[in-house]
Amino acid sequence: MLTTNPFDDDKLREECGIFGASGVDGAAALVALGLHALQHRGQEAAGITSFDGDHFHTHRAMGLVGETFSQQNEEAIRALPGSVACGHVRYATTGETALRNVQPLFAELSEGGFAIAHNGNISNALRLRQELVRTGSIFQSTSDTETIIHLTARSNYDQLLYKFIDALKRVEGAYSLVCVTREGMIACRDPLGIRPLVLGRRGDAVIVASETVALDVAGAEFIREIEPGELIVVKGTEIESHRPFPPRAPRPCIFEYVYFSRPDSRAVSAGRSVYAVRKAIGAQLAMEAPVEADIVIPVPDSGTPAAIGYAQESGIPFELGIIRSHYMGRTFIQPTDEIRHEGVRLKHNANRDIVAGKRIVLIDDSIVRGTTSHKIVQMMRDAGATEVHMRIASPPTKNPCFYGVDTPEKAKLLAANKSLEQMTDHIKADSLAFISMDGLYKALGEAARGEEPSHCDACFSGEYPTTLTDQRDRETADQLALLEETEAAE
Numbered sequence: 001m002l003t004t005n006p007f008d009d010d011k012l013r014e015e016c017g018i019f020g021a022s023g024v025d026g027a028a029a030l031v032a033l034g035l036h037a038l039q040h041r042g043q044e045a046a047g048i049t050s051f052d053g054d055h056f057h058t059h060r061a062m063g064l065v066g067e068t069f070s071q072q073n074e075e076a077i078r079a080l081p082g083s084v085a086c087g088h089v090r091y092a093t094t095g096e097t098a099l100r101n102v103q104p105l106f107a108e109l110s111e112g113g114f115a116i117a118h119n120g121n122i123s124n125a126l127r128l129r130q131e132l133v134r135t136g137s138i139f140q141s142t143s144d145t146e147t148i149i150h151l152t153a154r155s156n157y158d159q160l161l162y163k164f165i166d167a168l169k170r171v172e173g174a175y176s177l178v179c180v181t182r183e184g185m186i187a188c189r190d191p192l193g194i195r196p197l198v199l200g201r202r203g204d205a206v207i208v209a210s211e212t213v214a215l216d217v218a219g220a221e222f223i224r225e226i227e228p229g230e231l232i233v234v235k236g237t238e239i240e241s242h243r244p245f246p247p248r249a250p251r252p253c254i255f256e257y258v259y260f261s262r263p264d265s266r267a268v269s270a271g272r273s274v275y276a277v278r279k280a281i282g283a284q285l286a287m288e289a290p291v292e293a294d295i296v297i298p299v300p301d302s303g304t305p306a307a308i309g310y311a312q313e314s315g316i317p318f319e320l321g322i323i324r325s326h327y328m329g330r331t332f333i334q335p336t337d338e339i340r341h342e343g344v345r346l347k348h349n350a351n352r353d354i355v356a357g358k359r360i361v362l363i364d365d366s367i368v369r370g371t372t373s374h375k376i377v378q379m380m381r382d383a384g385a386t387e388v389h390m391r392i393a394s395p396p397t398k399n400p401c402f403y404g405v406d407t408p409e410k411a412k413l414l415a416a417n418k419s420l421e422q423m424t425d426h427i428k429a430d431s432l433a434f435i436s437m438d439g440l441y442k443a444l445g446e447a448a449r450g451e452e453p454s455h456c457d458a459c460f461s462g463e464y465p466t467t468l469t470d471q472r473d474r475e476t477a478d479q480l481a482l483l484e485e486t487e488a489a490e
C-alpha cells in the first residue's frame, strides 16, 4: 500500500469519515466544514458531490480537506452548487491510494446519477467483483465500495431505492453510507452497525455524519444515531426511515471509543462522551494494574484521557512528560534511513525536567507493532526516568480488522506473536499491563463482556461478527499454494 507519511507507515490507521447535508442552500460548504471535523478519520484524500436539481457536481482530490476546500480555493466550493451534498475523507482499506479510489464514487445509473460515500470495508468485495467482472461489469476503481454501485445498477428491482437495498443484501462486512441521488439523500448502516453514523438537524436541514463532533462544527444539533440496520431516505428536509434487514443484535466497533473517535464526540452506545469513556477506561486500568510511581504520563494525543483517568483513580500526579509536535509528517521531504530512524523525535519529545529522576507510569491507548512504546520507553530512560511502567488502555491487539481500519497483518502485531513477558522485554519497560476485556466493558458501563458482547471487539478477541469471505478465499489460496510447493519439493 502507498503511504503518504514517511514516519507513520507502521501504525494502526484511521478509517474514513462521511458527512451529508440536505435541505440547505450551499450544502457543499456545510459538508466541507463537517469533513474538516472528521479529518482525523482519514488524511489521504477528500471529496464532495452535490446535486443542484439538474446536475451532479463532484470535486475529489488527494490530501487534506483544508488543502482542497480552503478559503484560498473558494472556487472549489462554488463549483459544487445545490441543496444536497455528501462528502468523504479517506484512509484506504481496499484499493490503492489513488485518485480513482477517492470518494464519493459516482455513476450514471438508469435512474440517473448516484454518488456514494462509504466508511467501512466489504468483506466479500473481491468475490463479488470477480463475479461482476466475469459477467460484464467494467470497474473504474479498485475500491470495495464500487461493488455496491454495480450491484445496484444490475438489480432487477424497478426503483433506485429497492435496487440499492437489493445490492446491500449481497454485501458482507461493515458499511456506513451516505448517497446522493436525483431524489435526495440516502444514509444507512450495516445490520450490525459496525461503523458509526449519527443524525442531526441544522434548523430544518438534515445532516448525517460519522461522529457528533462534525454536527457541532457544522452548527447542527444531535438528534439520534442512525440505528444499526436502518436506512433513511431524505427528501429536502423530510426523513423517512426504513428497516430493510432482519433485526440482529448490534455490534458497533469498540475501538472507536479506545482510539478512533475524537474525544469530544459522543459515544452513543455508552450514552457519554468518548472522553468520559476513555477516562473511565484509565480509571479501570488503575484499579486492575496499580503501580507505585511518582507521575502518570500520557503518550499524546490519544493516550491523554485514559492517563487522566488513571491519575485521578490512583492519586498519582498527572504530568505532560512527553510533548507532541503537531506539525510533522505529511509534507516533510522523504528522509534518509538515518533520519527516519530518528523520526519519532519529530513527533514526540521528552519533557526532561518533568521526567528526570522519576518513577513513571506511561499510558497509551494501544500497542500495535510496538514501535511507539519501544521508542518512548527508551526516550523516558534517556531523559532520566528511574523506572518506566507501561499501561495500555485496551486489551492486546492480536488480530487484524477487516471492517474499515487498516491494521497490519497478524504476523506484525506484537501481541499476536509474543507473551506479556516477551512484550515487556521487547519494549524494555520495567512492567507492562493491558486492561482486561471485562474491564473495557466495565468502563462502558456493563458488568462484563459476556458471551454475546454488545460491541465488535474482534481485534482483541478474534471473534469476527460477520463472515469474512475474501479472507477465507485468501487463506484457501495460500494453503493450496503451500500444498503445491510441498508436492513439488517431494
Ligand SMILES: O=P(O)(O)OC[C@H]1O[C@H](OP(=O)(O)OP(=O)(O)O)[C@H](O)[C@@H]1O
Residues within 6 Å of the ligand: 010, 011, 012, 259, 299, 300, 301, 302, 303, 364, 365, 366, 367, 368, 369, 370, 371, 372, 373
Ligand atoms: O504499537 P504501534 O505500532 O506503535 O502503534 C500504536 C500507537 O499508534 C497509535 O498512535 P499514532 O501515533 O498512530 O497516533 P496518535 O498520535 O493519534 O496517537 C496509538 O495511539 C499508539 O500510540
Ligand SMILES: NC(=O)CC[C@H](N)C(=O)O
Residues within 6 Å of the ligand: 014, 015, 016, 017, 090, 091, 092, 093, 094, 095, 101, 118, 119, 120, 121, 122, 143, 144, 145, 404, 405
Ligand atoms: N477506511 C474506510 O472506511 C475505507 C472505505 C473504503 N473501504 C475504501 O477503502 O475507500
Ligand code: SF4
Residues within 6 Å of the ligand: 194, 253, 254, 255, 256, 400, 401, 402, 403, 404, 405, 456, 457, 458, 459, 460
Ligand atoms: S476488529 Fe477492532 S477495529 Fe475492527 S471493527 Fe472490530 S473492534 Fe473495531
Ligand SMILES: [Mg+2]
Residues within 6 Å of the ligand: 299, 300, 301, 302, 303, 364, 365, 372
Ligand atoms: Mg498514539
